[in-house]
Amino acid sequence: MSRDKIEITMEQSLADIDPQDWDACANPNAQQPPTDPFVTYRFLRALEISGSVGEGTGWHPHYLLARANGVLIAVAPMYLKTHSQGEYIFDFNWAQAYEQAGGAYYPKLQIAVPFTPATGQRFLCKQGYETQGQAALTEAMIQIASDNHLSSAHVTFCTETEAITGAAMGLMHRKSTQFHWVNDGYSDFDSFLNALSSRKRKNIRKERGQAQGFGGDIHMFTGDQITPEHWDAFWNFYQDTGARKWGTPYLTRKFFDEIHNHMRDDVVLVLAERDGKYIAGALNFIGADVLFGRYWGCVEDHPALHFELCYYQAIDFAIAKGLQRVEAGAQGEHKLARGYLPVECHSLHWIGDAGFSEAVQRFIHAEAKAIGQDIEVLSSYGPFKIMEGESNETE
Known part of the structure; x- marks a missing residue:
């Protein structure tokens, strides 16, 4: 061909x-x-x-x-x-x-x-x-x-x-939605918080305090700091999440060994440790300008710990490294209150049967209108001062 x-x-x-x-x-x-x-x-x-x-x-x-x-x-x-x-x-x-x-x-x-x-x-x-x-x-x-x-x-x-x-x-162009955090030149996490409305700012501070008070320590590892012990712990978390979401995990244990051997410099692993045992974790991959949040799991439930490990620690890392964006994975309108705003995602589709293709095209067209409206509405409920008509003065 x-x-x-x-x-x-x-x-x-x-x-x-x-x-x-x-x-x-x-x-x-x-x-x-x-x-x-x-x-x-x-x-x-x-x-x-x-x-x-x-x-x-x-x-x-x-x-x-x-x-x-x-x-x-x-x-x-x-x-x-x-x-x-x-x-x-x-x-x-x-x-x-x-x-x-x-x-x-x-x-x-x-x-x-x-x-x-x-x-x-x-x-x-x-x-x-x-x-x-x-x-x-x-x-x-x-x-x-x-x-x-x-x-x-x-x-x-x-x-x-x-x-x-x-x-x-x-090809048919389909649109969908995710929630991304964008770095507006923040110097640190407090600088990001200052861009939020006072109510949302207080909520996040309260949530971080609650999460960090789970009775242990939060660690961030990358590169040679990551050990096989860390992957053993994370595999337990991933299995738990995979079993609840998909029935069986998509990835095998050997996948994480391969990532350790060949990509650990491209990885940020955030782990929560309590009483000498890792009890929760989030896996991120580092791009040139983006931190990609990929997997989360836990073996103990603690209030707001998921938000801390997946969203706030990712923002901390992105600010420290000068990354432009954090993509925290699929779905999740709960991310909106935490500074992650809706954005369009894109896909392309070809269907061989002309009649079915026409029906799908009509669906995609209607879906795109709804998604555009959803993004507009959701963005208006974002946590930033400019979205709520609040001044940019600090507390």
């Missing part, structure tokens, strides 16, 4: 792709930490090696590669999916309607980072090949889905620019 002089191939394992070639597309500026740690070779390969994706998981790797004159210019983390779990921009209702109409919705194609609701480039291109690379990979994805009589193909948590480009190519 080719487009002009571009050759498209697929590989079912990153072991068959040179790490430097992949990362030349995934992190073209060679930033450390990378702009998006989740599309790096190390992260995606950790999913493979650990058995978190592959046989028996419903996530079957089929990485797309585009070459021009034999040189790799663009790649995409594509998976053949046999369910819709672990995606966070969900199409369960589409699947149900499709199958009630007599079709087979699964398998489908998905360009995404498994289990990771974080916005980032999904069409990973070397510098200078962005337009050409996305076009070639998009056309290839659609062609593969069509040739193999698959119901659909999806690109989730792509950038807005990618979404606009994809829509111009005929």
